[in-house]
Amino acid sequence: MRDFAPTEARLDVTRAKYPAFPREPAVLVRLIKHLFKEIHDEANGKLRAYGLNHPEYNILMMLYGSPDNRMHPSELADAAGEKSANVTRLTTQLCEKGYIVRSGSEEDRRKVTLTLTPEGLAAIADFLPDIVTLLHRQTRNLAKNEQEQLELLLKKMLAGFGGIGGRAS
Amino acid sequence: MRDFAPTEARLDVTRAKYPAFPREPAVLVRLIKHLFKEIHDEANGKLRAYGLNHPEYNILMMLYGSPDNRMHPSELADAAGEKSANVTRLTTQLCEKGYIVRSGSEEDRRKVTLTLTPEGLAAIADFLPDIVTLLHRQTRNLAKNEQEQLELLLKKMLAGFGGIGGRAS
């Protein structure tokens, strides 16, 4: 278990030097960062045994979450939160592993369709039990209603992003 | 604002194919991942104007959060959630920018001490107003008591990590 107390102590010091620094927002941002890194590292650890990394796993699961096991790269980029250039690389890797196939789209010839192969589905069936165990472990400290409460708050926070004054684009 | 509905739809499809896949844990993990990416991207956007990126900013703020503006690399790695090899690289960059200095430690000659320079402090004073604005914006959708509630739940979740069956080490 990680100890978050030092982080809070640092925040107190920071606020003593610069009182306008807002405690709650800063705590939340740092908590999310730490959680993400833990989740990411643990998932990578589990997946290494299957010859995959976390982003590749995400791509596979996004495809698996589609009714016909297929998506376009731009959809994938949005779903997995990866830049499109990165999706190209990741899907190329997965193609080389034989887990997905690329094919042109007829309705819009700019588009490419990425589809899970039987081998890809088999790989998913292979690692999912381990992932399910991991997911349960990562949330074991939260009761069911706490998980729902947390989901609600995170969604609310996420909804505040990207509005006016957002990133330069 | 990001729309999270497609992610939930994908989860429903996934659960139809593989019922054991746990909805709440998966939603939470994906929400945290999306939030982190948004936070990271927005911070990078703001900081670019100051010639810094998010990890460099984090290092500076961890040092700033120390009473005497100094830390050892291993402490920094833990505090900023970075691998030690990465801390070496990041602190080298910050040294080159003149924001921190490296010095040996007398009590333990294996250790290195990293200290903010006056230039580093000036840089912090320079970008902090912008960061404070950003932090407020990123949490604008949450009332004060919601922020506290969220903090509590995230801490509780984080506390469940790294226990038995953790990553291979």
Added chain:
DNA sequence: TGTTGAATATACACAAATGAACTATATACT
């Protein structure tokens, strides 16, 4: 139709992050 502007995917050069090996120092144990 022909032209303009937007969208899709990729290529490529560069930046950032990681794992594993290595050096140096400290600590524990006999």
Added chain:
DNA sequence: AGTATATAGTTCATTTGTGTATATTCAACA
């Protein structure tokens, strides 16, 4: 004291991620 073991930090090779330019196709519209 002497040897084994652990810790702190760095280096290096490799993997992973990003920004920008480019080719292709589509959509809008004069």
